[in-house]
Amino acid sequence: MATIGILGGGQLARMLALAGAPLGHRFLVFDSAQDACAGQVASLMCADWRDFDQLQKFAEQIEVATFDFENVPAETAEWLTSHTRVFPNPAALSVAQDRLQEKTLFGEVGLDTPIFAAVDSIGELRAAIEKTGLPAVLKTRRLGYDGKGQFVLRQHSDVENAWATLGGVPLILEAFVPFDSEISVIAVRSRSGEFRHYPLTRNWHRNGILSASLAPVPVDGELQRRAVARARALAERLDYVGVFALELFSFDGKLLGNEMAPRVHNSGHWTIEGAACSQFENHVRAVLGLPLGDTDARGCSVMLNWVGELPDPTPVLAEARAHWHDYGKSPRPGRKVGHATICADSPEELIERLQRVGRALNRDDDVAPVIDVLANR
């Protein structure tokens, strides 16, 4: 039995603790918020990220530390490495915290990206547009998530407005990709360098926030092989330990790297019920140096995110092989408060279940594109 420390006490930490408990492990969560939802299922230490006295106490109680979000201050992650084992390593975390470093690394491991340029002044923004063309997406290099810290420029006259909205912090401008689909690779690498990946997941977003995921996604075998090879190269280059997500745009038969999340990921929640061993259990296994679990899918699964507030759980609970997750968070616009995963042995069966759930919850808009893909596979 080991005690695993998690920096960040949101729903990812909560699901890690729930996955690790049957293996006999305990969890101590460190968060700056008193009401961090992982605190409902694990012990919680509440302190500032730079409170090194509290971090010392945290380190003394755990065998290994990991993260539920990537924006832990780099100095905190670094400090911890001299007091306990930390996975993934802080250098990997630091690359993933900065969109410019991340995209540069993608290029180095042979993963194409949208054309991009660093932007630190309005003059550089104008010059960057010459490189990317329009439309283009201006993003903060750091601390952006779920579409926050982004501005889509459609014409040259948008420059002043974009700069007024985001300027003042390091930025990156990316060509806007009219992608056919968004895909993620959820993969895991162990302390001994073993690498495994889940079947590819297709993702749909609403207002920049994930709304639905489908796995396994029917994609061309060669595309799948390339996506996995790039994810593996990335993990090896970073000497990465644990689960991570590589988010990709599929466009015109090509794959373009959007971002890497150095942690368990929302687009991998379906693995809890839809795969032999979930992303959460595999992360626990990886950071503890245990053998990795089987990443094969059991049939096909769709995950629907609940954002802002939870709908009525009854239609989901009434459905066979449908699973309800309530994160125990108070409702707030744009906040992820739960999800449901609906599984089936065949696409036809999954379509029927999705239609019933979509209709009952008034989520036809979210399930329609997923049903479309399932019907045409």
Ligand code: AMP
């Ligand atoms: P991100 O925070 O970078 O993952 O962006 C959130 C969402 O915005 C992505 O999942 C896409 O749907 C969209 N997006 C981000 N970057 C681009 C881009 N360069 N071209 C088109 N859509 C984008």
